[in-house]
Amino acid sequence: xxxxxxPPLDHDPLKIEPGGxxxxxxxxxxxxxxxxxxxDLSHDEVKRLATVRCHAAFPASFTVFRxxxxxxxxxxxxxxxxKLYKLMPDGRRQIIDFLFSGDIFGLxxxxxxxxTAETITPTHLxxxxxxxxxxxxxxxxxxxxxxxAMAIKDLVAAQEQMxxxxxxxxxxxxxxxxxxLSRRAVQxxxxxxxxALPMSxxxxxxxxxxxxxxxxxxxxxLKRDAIIALPASGHxxxxxxxxxxELAEGA
Amino acid sequence: xxxxxxPPLDHDPLKIEPGGxxxxxxxxxxxxxxxxxxxDLSHDEVKRLATVRCHAAFPASFTVFRxxxxxxxxxxxxxxxxKLYKLMPDGRRQIIDFLFSGDIFGLxxxxxxxxTAETITPTHLxxxxxxxxxxxxxxxxxxxxxxxAMAIKDLVAAQEQMxxxxxxxxxxxxxxxxxxLSRRAVQxxxxxxxxALPMSxxxxxxxxxxxxxxxxxxxxxLKRDAIIALPASGHxxxxxxxxxxELAEGA
DNA sequence: CGTATAGTTGATTAGTATCAACGCTAGTGG
DNA sequence: CCACTAGCGTTGATACTAATCAACTATACG
Numbered sequence: 001x002x003x004x005x006x007p008p009l010d011h012d013p014l015k016i017e018p019g020g021x022x023x024x025x026x027x028x029x030x031x032x033x034x035x036x037x038x039x040d041l042s043h044d045e046v047k048r049l050a051t052v053r054c055h056a057a058f059p060a061s062f063t064v065f066r067x068x069x070x071x072x073x074x075x076x077x078x079x080x081x082x083k084l085y086k087l088m089p090d091g092r093r094q095i096i097d098f099l100f101s102g103d104i105f106g107l108x109x110x111x112x113x114x115x116t117a118e119t120i121t122p123t124h125l126x127x128x129x130x131x132x133x134x135x136x137x138x139x140x141x142x143x144x145x146x147x148x149a150m151a152i153k154d155l156v157a158a159q160e161q162m163x164x165x166x167x168x169x170x171x172x173x174x175x176x177x178x179x180x181l182s183r184r185a186v187q188x189x190x191x192x193x194x195x196a197l198p199m200s201x202x203x204x205x206x207x208x209x210x211x212x213x214x215x216x217x218x219x220x221x222l223k224r225d226a227i228i229a230l231p232a233s234g235h236x237x238x239x240x241x242x243x244x245x246e247l248a249e250g251a
Numbered sequence: 252x253x254x255x256x257x258p259p260l261d262h263d264p265l266k267i268e269p270g271g272x273x274x275x276x277x278x279x280x281x282x283x284x285x286x287x288x289x290x291d292l293s294h295d296e297v298k299r300l301a302t303v304r305c306h307a308a309f310p311a312s313f314t315v316f317r318x319x320x321x322x323x324x325x326x327x328x329x330x331x332x333x334k335l336y337k338l339m340p341d342g343r344r345q346i347i348d349f350l351f352s353g354d355i356f357g358l359x360x361x362x363x364x365x366x367t368a369e370t371i372t373p374t375h376l377x378x379x380x381x382x383x384x385x386x387x388x389x390x391x392x393x394x395x396x397x398x399x400a401m402a403i404k405d406l407v408a409a410q411e412q413m414x415x416x417x418x419x420x421x422x423x424x425x426x427x428x429x430x431x432l433s434r435r436a437v438q439x440x441x442x443x444x445x446x447a448l449p450m451s452x453x454x455x456x457x458x459x460x461x462x463x464x465x466x467x468x469x470x471x472x473l474k475r476d477a478i479i480a481l482p483a484s485g486h487x488x489x490x491x492x493x494x495x496x497e498l499a500e501g502a
Numbered sequence: 503c504g505t506a507t508a509g510t511t512g513a514t515t516a517g518t519a520t521c522a523a524c525g526c527t528a529g530t531g532g
Numbered sequence: 533c534c535a536c537t538a539g540c541g542t543t544g545a546t547a548c549t550a551a552t553c554a555a556c557t558a559t560a561c562g
Contacts, residue, residue: 086414088501094414107403114407144395151402152358156365158409163337163345165416166460170518201541209417211519216542233527233541250339452509465550467510475550484509484559508559515552525542532535 010084045140057124064117064125071108073127077101080123081198084115085206090100095207097157098181101188103202107151165209168250173208174218175247178228181237193238271367280319296391303383308375315368315376324357328352331374332449335366346458348408349432349450352439358402373447397409408424416460419501424459429479433489444489 041049055078058064064075067086077099084096084105096115099105107119108130137144164176168249182192201212208215222228227244229237238244292300306329309315315326318337328350329473335356340460350356356368359381388395415427433443448455452463459466473479478495480488489495 021392050341087411088414088418090501092418092501094417096410096413107406109403109407114410141392144399148395148399148402151399152360152404155358155406155409156360157401158406158413159337159347161413162347162409162416163339164344165413167343206417212541213520213543214518217518220542248258250341250343261523462551463509464552468550471510504562506559506561508557510555510557512555513553515550516545517549517551518547519549520547521545523542523544525540527540528538530535532533 028236031237040142040146041140045142047138049128049136050134052128054127055124056127058122060119060121061125062119062123064119065106065113067114067116071106071110071130073129074104074106074108074133075117076104076126076128078124078126081120082117082123083199083203083207085121086115091208094209095203096127097154098203098207100184104150107147107154109148120203131176144148160207170208170210170214170218171221172247172250173210174215174222175227175244176210177204178236178238179245179248182241190243195236195238197234197236277469291393292341296393299390300387300394303379303387305378306375307378309354309370309373311370311372311374313370313374315370316357316364316492319363322357322364322381323357324360324380325357325359325384326368326433327355327377327379329375329377331376333368333374334450334454334458335368336373337366344457345460346454349454349458351435358398358405368452371454396441421459421461421465421469422472423498423501424461425455425466425473426478426495428455428459429487429489430496430499432487433492443492446487446489448485448487453475 001213008047008087049134058080064082065071065073078100082099082103082105084099086096097105098120106113133143136149164173168176178195186192199207202216204210205212205215210218219228219230222244223230225243227238227240227247229239231237259444276356286305294327309331316322317335330352333350333354335350337345348356349371357364368435384394388398411491415424419427429446436446437443445446450458455461456463456466461469470479473495474481476494478489478491478498480490482488
């Protein structure tokens, strides 16, 4: 798992497509601007931002950075999926968040990233150095406002996840997870119901504070109760939205 | 618990001491400036900030605001202790954070606070309206930077708490909690070892995702192992710091 | 001094983890 | 094209941690 066991790439993925003009280099930015941190910026500002940007493609299961690495860069997902996680010395793992198109990560404290970032699927990222970004903040005050808003959004989500981890049952956790993915899909213009589950059972387990066996059993249970269906690996159909939502909220 | 069952106060606590000159009105601000969000500001800037401030005293177990209330204000603790929590419909509770002198809360999303804030001890708070604060952000860019930094700090803490809630054992959770309180005490100039535990066992349990019985048993266990001592109610002595830290980290 | 509340301890249960086996799918090489 | 293999997911049996239920003790309060 991760870059340790990966064959060396024939190129450094971070070096692909150095920053340049926006329209040709970062086509996806237009698509994801609503959710990305470049939302609310004028065309000129986005162009200015593009000058400090670097676009790169990563394969699946690629470690972008590790917890403790110097936090030089801020990343924005053009498309693909990324997981952020923390590890304990004995290997226990907690996934902090699953990220998709338009999400940013690497928001930082000085002194190193506080989680590891690994791609789930093949992923395209925009990379910004914190140093250059900081100097841009003076030019574009709205960018600072935007980064603050993204940090608050992450904070609110983290607090909701604390409630899930500390107080919800396995069934409620899995239901919450599916509701969350569905809402996220709707926000990005995708349908609410057949949702993509690009992550493994192990990832879901480490996100919900469960084991893979419990996650698997809970999915089976929800299928038996006709609340969901899992027609193909990597996809879920939410057949009974109301039941799922009520379960998630613990009503 | 909370304002619902409290006799009505003989005055509105929020109306005490309306904003005015700093030195007389907010003596504690000088003490807590290192950690508070007014750190890094010039004397003039702090004075400017003081004009939009309102100081107020609250009794113990007082609900400052509830989850879902309109998020009009940002609060800063002059002295005292506050807990933030989320509730599920059936009463299950997750405490998001314990806050002390210099901490701020009410960082907000539009559309309401996403947790309830309740005092633990009698507490003095500074209150700022988000509206007035927003207009100040234009005047004092450093203030925005400061609020961003506080949000990031909270985010990092929340992520660490997710690891605790999702993957640590009861013993590790309690050890982590004590280590956390001790480090926080040191940051505010207090000794690392006899630490104050102003919150109830129920609060600790709801913070760590445990029951009061398990918290109590775990304390007893740590006492038997000579790692801590609980001489008086509300105080803990950390007799074996290394053992406690190793437990907390799961090594 | 009596009552109410918080905290501790014990007995039992329940929910999830652990251990183990098996099936499915996808990729590999003959 | 098909058997072989590896990894992922599912299911079953059992163990264990923490929750629940219950009783008791200590502390604070009127």
